[in-house]
Amino acid sequence: EVVLTQSPATLSVSPGDRATLSCRASQSVNFNLAWYQQKPGQAPRLLIDGASDRATGIPARFSGSGSETDFTLTINSLQSEDFAVYFCQQYHIWPWTFGQGTKVDNK
Amino acid sequence: QVRLQESGPGLVKPSQTLSLTCTVSGGSISRGGYYWNWIRQRPGKGLEWIGYISHSGNTFYNPSLRSRVTISIGTSDNQFSLNVTSVTAADTAVYYCSRAIGSSPPRYWGQGTLVTVSS
Secondary structure, eight states: OOOOOEEEEEEEEEETTEEEEEEEEOOOTTEEEEEEEETHHHTEEEEEEEEEEEETTTTTTTEEEEEEEEEEEESSSSGGGGEEEEEEEEESSOOOOOOOOOOEEEE | OEEEEESSSSSOOTSSSSEEEEEESSSOTTTTTTTEEEEEEOTTTTTEEEEEEEEOOOOETTTEEEEEEEEEEEEETTTEEEEEESOOOGGGGEEEEEETTTOOOOOOOOOEEEEOOOO
16 A cells, blocks of 8 residues: 655744645655545644645645655644644545545644 | 444453444435445544445455454445454544545544543
8 A cells, every 4th residue: 555654754843934845655645646635633734635635624824745656735824723633645546545644733 | 424423332341342323414425436434543543544435335445453343234224334353542532433435535434432442
């Protein structure tokens, strides 16, 4: 199965900063990569699919890029409500798999 | 607005069968084009895709769980179900149901239900 490795495990940032999260796949997943945000006690929330397409209702400060094996989620001008865990997920090769997550916390 | 809600026992004994139901409102489960998913999140670990079912009943299971998992369209209106047999403590997790358009990432998720496997 495709292994997704996210880095860093924890990212400490301040409100207003830019956060850059990485996801690397063990083999090419083309553009079939999504990003989710998860807060404690909640289900994951879809942010990005197709590597760079924002889901409906997602603020423009969230952007995704990359293809094949290397992907990035960027959060510009981070807001207080953005402190959460972020997961990447590939849907190119079954079984679909998730990365282990990056926690974005307040510096 | 589509809503999904998981239900089922919160405690299951080892070696028994875990059974969960997902009730869907705001959209028909029999409508074509959607895949209905089960995903779990074990404590301290990441998310794991268990499998999914199409409106016509076609199923795809994670190979790591295939021998123990069954996903089916429920006999009651707008429900689908998950059965996991021969459970162990390693099956303790929050279980989520979700809806996706085809194989695309699911946008709609249930709130999740914690199932603990313990005697």
